[in-house]
Amino acid sequence: MSSTAIHVTDIEAAINWWRERAPSPDGISAAPEVQALAEAYALLALSRATEVEADTLKPQALDAWMTWYATTPDSPCIAICSTAQGDAVCKGCGRSFDEVQHWPALDPFEKRVVWHRILQEGTAWRFNRYAERVTR
Template sequence: MTLEASPTPGVDGRPSVHIADIEASINFWRKRDPVDQHLALRPELAALAEVYALMVYHHQTDADEANMPAAARAAWMAWFDTQPDTPCIAICSTSQGDEVCKGCGRYFNEVQRWTEMTPAEKRVTWRRITLEGDSWRFNRYAERAIE
C-alpha cells in the first residue's frame, strides 16, 4: 500500500487527510471497544493504524483521500460523521462582499462550494481556520463587541 502526500492539501484538486485527523479517528475508535473477544484490534483500528504507521514511516503529514484503503477510509468517515458539519456561526460577512468570512474564517469560494466539497476538503478548511484562530467563531461575544 502506498500513500501519496498532497503538496498543498485540498488546493491542487487532490483532497488529503491530515495525520491529525487520522490520530483523532484512531482515538475515536479506541474509546469504543478497541479489541474483540480474542483481544485482536478492531478492524477499524487496524486499518487506521496501518495508514498512520505508513505516514509516520514515510514522514508524511497528509494521505491522499483517494488512495486510502477502503477499510481505513470507512473508519475515518465514521469518525468524520461525528464532527460538526460546518464552521458557520450564522454571521456571514462574505454575503457583504468580504473575501474571507469574519464569522467562520472560510474563503468565499469555500462557503459557496461547502456542500460539494469532499470530507477531506472540508477537513483541510477546518484545519486552516482552526490554526489561524482569528475568526469570530473562536472568540467570545464580548471580544467581538470591542472590535
C-alpha cells in the first residue's frame, strides 16, 4: 500500500458511516457523500483493486473520506508501549519504533496504512489481552 492510497475497507467504512449519518429518505437515493464514495468504490471493484490513490478521488469523495477519517481514533496506542523498553515493534499497539516516534508528523493516509497493517496482523495486545482498552 502506498503512503497516499486509501484501502477499500476505509472506503467501505466511510460509506457506511455516511449512510448512518445521512440515511436515504426514500430507500433509493443516497446522500451526495455516499454517492461520491460509492463511485470510487465501484471503480475499485471494476478494476479489482484494493486501494485507490487519494489524489485520484474527486474532491467530494475525498472530502467525505476526510470527514469520516476525522471520526476515527487517531492513534492505536493503548498506553502499553514496549518500544520505550527497546522493542522494535510495540507489543501494545503493533507499530514500529519509527512509527511511534513519527506518528504526530504522519498524514491521514500514512496513518491509515499503519492502521490497516496492524489490523491485518492482529497480533498486538490491543487485539487480544488488552482489547478492553480499545475504542475503535
